[in-house]
Amino acid sequence: MYSNLLKQLGIELSPELLELAFTHRSFAYETGISTTNERLEFLGDSVLGLIVTEELYVKYPDLDESRLSPLRSGIVNMRALADIARTLELGKYIRLGKGEEVTNGRDKNSLLADALEALIGAIYLECGFEKSTTVVRQLIKETLDSAMSKGAGLDGKTALQELLAAQGKGSPEYQVSETGPDHDKSFTAVALVAGAAIAEGSGKSKREAEQSAARTALEILSLLEP
Template sequence: MQADPELVQLALTHRSWAYEHGGAPHNERLEFLGDAVLGQAVTVELFTTFPDLSEGELAKRRAALVSTVALASVARRLGLGDLLRLGKGEELTGGRDKDSLLADAVEAIIGAVYLSTGPETTTAFVLDLVAPLLDDADRFLDALEALDPKTSLQQEASRRGLAHPPYETTGTGPDHDRRYTSRVTLDGVTGRGEGTSKKAAELAAARDAVVRLRTPAKRRRA
């Protein structure tokens, strides 16, 4: 597999570096593409490999395998942290070992491979990346609620016979220091969260909503 070197470099470029270099392109669009490709490849692999698992169990495994913590473990295995192009602030705050930045880089690399080689080669690439995780999925399942509260919230919705709730997310501030606020409402309970990325804000909102939904109503009003 041979990916376009320029796309690979772009995949490793964080927006903090881009801001410090005159608003150069960064990896967030590739991350968006890679996230979709990763999800599809893992979904098909789980569906094929585990024919006896229910839809709910398949969803749990998929959420665990594409979680930030799981993808960060892939990035560390590949040594991506040393290759990231980061701004001075991220460099000083340990950005090379932040789970969120590492996971985003993996998704962006997948996006770069897709644009360079097409869907079939990229699917094989993704499955090669996650193969060690598939063999040891239980360790990610054990911590699934902490890793992916959005899945936990979806499960709450299913348990209550409700549709999966939409997220309302807004961003403020300049590109290099953007802050996001998100809210999500399920069964009359609203969770709120903030973060430096849309994904982080939505995860925080989902986590807040799950905690509130599982807290007795009297305590929520107190």
């Protein structure tokens, strides 16, 4: 069942650990099993963060923390991780409860991002940090290149503020909404310019969502400049 995925990643993992990595809590609740992918997700999130941080630190020695931090956020935010998960077709492996299944859970950004983090946690447990680093570097390569080309190495909110000031359009505003339980919230931010919605961003914190929305708005408005 997992042979194509493992071939893509260039690794071997036990079917039992992979099954755990793809077990969403909705499936566990409906079937009465006691284990979910949440512990692996917790581990994978930390492993991913360290690998990405080290990669940025080494690859961009001239960038200071104020630019490295938003660049990291441009790579490990929910939407970016979900897009990587889609390239691996992780959605088809996730074990979901019926409620999530009928609401298109297999293509939800939050579930896909969580599944990818859980997978990285599983890789770390069975293959170690060195192999995990090799796999993660390959997975994030296109996302990193794209983030740099779109200016994700800049503080999006500051850059958008400066662009609007130069255009005489005042200051941007942000409308933020949140979904999910307290321990697993997802945030969506809409960037408004002169009261008009320009772009939307998502993340696992209010700041991350606002930065994502600001960077997208910046990209859109930059294209409209004469």
